Amino acid sequence: MKKLQLVELYDTLKGRYGFLDWWPGETRLEIFIGAILTQNTSWSNVEKAIANLKAAGALDLHRLAHMRRGKLEALIRPSGFYRQKAERLASILRHIEDDYGSLETFLDMDGQALRSRLLEMKGIGSETADSIVLYAADKPSFVIDAYTKRIMHRVYGTREDIAYGDLQNLIVQRIPKKVRLYKDFHAQFVEHAKLHCRKAPSCKGCPVRTFCGYNG
DNA sequence: ACCCAGGTGGCCC
DNA sequence: GGGCCACATGGG
DSSP states (O other), X not given: OOOOOHHHHHHHXXXXXXXXOOOSOSSHHHHHHHHHHTTTSOHHHHHXXXXXXXXXXXXXXXXXXXXXXXXXXHHXXXXXXXXXXXXXXXXXXXXXXXXXXXXXXXXXXXXHHHHHHHHTSTTOOHHHHHHIIIIISOOOOOOOOHHHHHHHXXXXXXXXXXXXXXXXXXXXXXXXXXXXXXXXXXXXXXXXXXXXXXXXXXXXXXXXXXXTTSXX
């Protein structure tokens, strides 16, 4: 396998796209909910669901936790898998409410402990847990997603079906453990993948020589 | 009429 | 530890 020059890869991406350091969403609750709703779902569909929740004045831990199931399903319907997501999301939020009282208190705990608690909840797997720890709680937890796997495969020849933890270890062992870097590196992966998806497959001059894997 | 999208959990071996 | 499947909407 080609040697993983991850800092160089990051610098190349940042040079092209600029510093991003992002997660779409203005409040911690919005980030938290977005991380769950975007599971195997395009972000544009998640935006519709979040807009519905906002319009209904429902972006509130307690309201969401106790909203009638049918209503929650209707509001998040555009995000897909809506029955499953409504049930799991409500269950997760009730759990946080019961055990911690507020999202702030929950997110305030140690990063490793937070990740463990998140993984115990039905509906939160590795990627969602890391997304929440990193972007909602502001603690270093590197996010691996389909884009990350695809680009790493394209650039370094890692297996496309590499296990989540394996790729995560591979990356974190080679870069500084900094929240800003973790956030921005993931953002760069997403930005790059989106600009090189099959809607815009032109990769002429691409410094990372990857185009999401759709056409080559 | 397909294929895809910032996954997860259940069940099986 | 994997391999397969259901879950569901909206866009190309």
